[in-house]
Amino acid sequence: MRVKILRSTRNLVQQSGFKGATVSAIAEDANVATGTLYRHFPSKSALFSEIFRTATEIEVRKVAEAIENNTTVTQQLIAAVNCFSKRALTAPQLAWALIAEPVDPIVDADRLRYRQAYADIFEQLIAAGMQSGEIPNQHKSISAAALVGAMAESLVGPLSPPNKANTDKKKPLVTVKDKEALINSIARFCVQAVTGQEYSL
Amino acid sequence: MRVKILRSTRNLVQQSGFKGATVSAIAEDANVATGTLYRHFPSKSALFSEIFRTATEIEVRKVAEAIENNTTVTQQLIAAVNCFSKRALTAPQLAWALIAEPVDPIVDADRLRYRQAYADIFEQLIAAGMQSGEIPNQHKSISAAALVGAMAESLVGPLSPPNKANTDKKKPLVTVKDKEALINSIARFCVQAVTGQEYSL
Numbered sequence: 211m212r213v214k215i216l217r218s219t220r221n222l223v224q225q226s227g228f229k230g231a232t233v234s235a236i237a238e239d240a241n242v243a244t245g246t247l248y249r250h251f252p253s254k255s256a257l258f259s260e261i262f263r264t265a266t267e268i269e270v271r272k273v274a275e276a277i278e279n280n281t282t283v284t285q286q287l288i289a290a291v292n293c294f295s296k297r298a299l300t301a302p303q304l305a306w307a308l309i310a311e312p313v314d315p316i317v318d319a320d321r322l323r324y325r326q327a328y329a330d331i332f333e334q335l336i337a338a339g340m341q342s343g344e345i346p347n348q349h350k351s352i353s354a355a356a357l358v359g360a361m362a363e364s365l366v367g368p369l370s371p372p373n374k375a376n377t378d379k380k381k382p383l384v385t386v387k388d389k390e391a392l393i394n395s396i397a398r399f400c401v402q403a404v405t406g407q408e409y410s411l
Numbered sequence: 412m413r414v415k416i417l418r419s420t421r422n423l424v425q426q427s428g429f430k431g432a433t434v435s436a437i438a439e440d441a442n443v444a445t446g447t448l449y450r451h452f453p454s455k456s457a458l459f460s461e462i463f464r465t466a467t468e469i470e471v472r473k474v475a476e477a478i479e480n481n482t483t484v485t486q487q488l489i490a491a492v493n494c495f496s497k498r499a500l501t502a503p504q505l506a507w508a509l510i511a512e513p514v515d516p517i518v519d520a521d522r523l524r525y526r527q528a529y530a531d532i533f534e535q536l537i538a539a540g541m542q543s544g545e546i547p548n549q550h551k552s553i554s555a556a557a558l559v560g561a562m563a564e565s566l567v568g569p570l571s572p573p574n575k576a577n578t579d580k581k582k583p584l585v586t587v588k589d590k591e592a593l594i595n596s597i598a599r600f601c602v603q604a605v606t607g608q609e610y611s612l
Contacts, residue, residue, distance in 0.1 A: 312513035322570075329570050346609060349596040352565050352572060356600045359564020360557035369523075369530050369556040395550040399557045399604045406599075406609030408547060 212250045215240045216264070219257055224304040228258060228313045255316040262320035265308050269297060270327040277331065283339035284401050284409065290331070291361065291397040298365045299389050305366040325362075329354040336404060345405050357400055364396050413451045416441045417465070420458055425505040429459060429514045456517040463521035466509050470498060471528040478532065484540035485602050485610065491532070492562060492598040499566045500590050506567040526563070530555040537605060546606050558601055565597050 218239035222231040233254055237244045251257040276293035280286045298305035308324060332354035339345040364370050371392055394411045401409045419440035423432040434455055438445045452458040477494035481487045499506035509525060533555035540546040565571050572593055595612045602610045 312515075312519065314513075318513065325564075325568075325570055346611075348599070349592065352593060352596040353600055355565040355568065355570040355572075356561035356597060358570060359560035359562070359568060360604070361560070363526075363560025363563070364553050364556040367526075367556065367560060369526055369559060371553060371556075391550065392553060395553040396557060398549070399554055402607045403561070403600045403604035406603045408607030410547075 211240075211242065211246065215242065215247055215250055215257070216260060219261055220264075220304075223261060223307050224301050227303055227307040227311050228317070229311070231258075255314060258313060258317045259320045262308065262317065262324055265304075266320075266324045266327050269294075269308070270324070270331065272297065273328065274331050277335060283335060283344050284405060286335050287357075287401050287404060288397045288411075290335070291400055292393060294328075294361055295365055295389075295393040295396060299392075302366065309362045309366045325358055329358050332357045339404070348404070353404055356403065360399060360403070361396060364399075365392070412441075412443065412447065416443065416448055416451055416458070417461060420462055421465075421505075424462060424508050425502050428504055428508040428512050429518070430512070432459075456515060459514060459518045460521045463509065463518065463525055466505075467521075467525045467528050470495075470509070471525070471532065473498065474529065475532050478536060484536060484545050485606060487536050488558075488602050488605060489598045489612075491536070492601055493594060495529075495562055496566055496590075496594040496597060500593075503567065510563045510567045526559055530559050533558045540605075549605070554605055557604065561600060561604070562597060565600075566593070 215236060219231050219236050222235055222239060231254075233244055233247060236257070237247050240247070247257075251260070273290050273293050276289040277286045280289045308321070313321075329351070333350050336345065336348065336350040336353050340347055340350065371388075398409050398411060401407075416437060420432050420437050423436055423440060432455075434445055434448060437458070438448050441448070448458075452461070474491050474494050477490040478487045481490045509522070514522075530552070534551050537546065537549065537551040537554050541548055541551065599610050599612060602608075
């Protein structure tokens with residue numbers, strides 16, 4: 211039952227953000243009474259926190275795995291951007307909900323941990339690259355935070371091409387070529403920022 | 412009266428974010444009745460929107476002016492980061508309120524325009540640099556969004572060293588040297604990302 215409620219919540223968030231995941235919508239989707247929902251989760255915030263915890267495990271682990279399969283900092287960064295971007299562009303509403311959607315202060319604390327988990331991965335990657343001499347010395351936690359910010363803003367934030375297309379009622383970013391161009395641009399930005407070397411894919 | 416209400420609101424936001432700027436706190440600070448406040452502004456959101464509009468004019472113009480006083484893309488970017496950072500570190504609560512504090516959907520639309528105004532400046536700067544051949548060709552709106560994200564996250568977001576110090580109850584980032592190191596790290600990240608060249612200050 212607990213799993214069913216979580217699955218319904220995640221589906222609703224994926225469709226229409228945390229805003230769309232009302233208690234009644236979740237209960238209906240999971241085919242349970244709202245009372246049953248509250249027996250498993252003391253509050254909607256507690257349920258949303260669980261969604262964040264799972265996402266932190268799943269999404270962040272995917273990026274960590276993509277990095278592990280590569281050796282140079284450049285290739286690791288490209289793999290991380292590719293992995294994060296493809297998942298974000300496949301489920302943009304979910305990506306936006308996790309990264310940026312305003313919810314409530316309790317959920318914001320979970321979001322902080324979610325963003326921090328990405329930053330931690332980048333910080334390790336940068337630390338290893340500095341130690342091996344592959345990239346110049348830099349303030350690793352600042353570079354890591356800046357990478358998270360750059361990826362979040364350009365891919366899922368309100369200024370990102372996918373969202374701007376949506377807001378401006380322009381044609382959406384649908385073609386595979388558009389998406390590849392977007393991902394490559396962000397990968398290049400991130401690699402250049404950290405390595406200080408011109409990079410063309 | 413209108414100006415007085417706006418000044419009080421801005422002061423309260425600067426002290427404790429939009430959360431601290433309640434109608435009663437604003438009325439008390441401005442020494443007016445709440446009824447008077449509502450005669451000038453139909454809602455708290457309308458008042459906050461005005462705060463955003465003013466900030467968009469003032470803050471964004473400062474950054475635009477800093478850029479205008481420089482010629483190369485590298486120097487322009489450094490000037491922009493310096494200007495944005497110094498203002499953000501001087502009034503961190505205000506910077507956070509404008510860039511990131513969850514408020515309500517109406518205010519979020521104003522925030523989008525605020526962030527977009529910064530992105531527009533960067534986009535122009537990048538376009539000019541590409542045209543003069545000073546920087547490599549790139550997707551200018553993506554680079555611009557990524558710059559805004561990188562600066563916002565590393566300076567005023569929850570992952571930024573000033574805020575992390577606060578959250579982790581570590582010693583705050585107070586010394587001039589700490590602040591300079593932070594600003595230089597972000598400037599370097601941004602310059603390298605856009606120019607593709609190693610840069611040391």
